[in-house]
Amino acid sequence: MTLEDAKTLGVIGSLLVSTIALLLNFFSTLRSVSAQKTANFQEITKSHREIWKLTIDDYDKFKRVLQTDVNLLEEPVTYNEKRFIQLLLNHATSSFYFGKYSHMIEIEKISLDFNQFLSLPIPRKVWHDNRVFYNKEFVDFWSVKEN
Numbered sequence: 001m002t003l004e005d006a007k008t009l010g011v012i013g014s015l016l017v018s019t020i021a022l023l024l025n026f027f028s029t030l031r032s033v034s035a036q037k038t039a040n041f042q043e044i045t046k047s048h049r050e051i052w053k054l055t056i057d058d059y060d061k062f063k064r065v066l067q068t069d070v071n072l073l074e075e076p077v078t079y080n081e082k083r084f085i086q087l088l089l090n091h092a093t094s095s096f097y098f099g100k101y102s103h104m105i106e107i108e109k110i111s112l113d114f115n116q117f118l119s120l121p122i123p124r125k126v127w128h129d130n131r132v133f134y135n136k137e138f139v140d141f142w143s144v145k146e147n
Contacts, residue, residue: 033103041105044095051087070121077122085126088117093138114142 055062061080064070077085092114098104118124131139 036103037105040098040103041107044098044104044107047091047094051084051091054084054087065122066120067122068120072121072125077125081122082126085123086130088123089127089130089134093134096138096141111142118142 055065061078062084064075064078065081065084095107095110099106099110118127
């Protein structure tokens with residue numbers, strides 16, 4: 001084996017080792033992204049559960065939020081109802097942007113869920129009064145039809 005042959009084998013060997021290292025790094029990154037997606041989804045779910053737990057822990061304060069037959073002229077939105085809806089809207093905002101710009105498992109029916117929620121009188125009223133405080137992209141995404 002000549003010196004030139006050894007150099008050639010050395011270059012080929014280092015290219016092979018580099019290629020293997022890059023492939024291992026690539027697959028490691030894919031696995032890491034997958035794990036991060038799951039962790040992020042779990043965090044969003046945890047936040048969602050904590051907000052809705054308020055309705056279980058103190059049902060009387062929030063029972064009207066999910067009712068379809070609320071007369072807001074006779075009984076306007078209460079402070080607690082408004083704050084609860086605002087917490088949900090902030091959660092929806094963070095979920096929207098987290099899903100759009102970060103690694104997270106897609107919540108396939110989130111727009112249907114949100115639109116159904118905003119079809120209720122109290123959430124619709126709070127959304128209508130407060131949507132000016134949210135980014136246009138978030139507001140446009142929901143494109144809720146108002147009555």
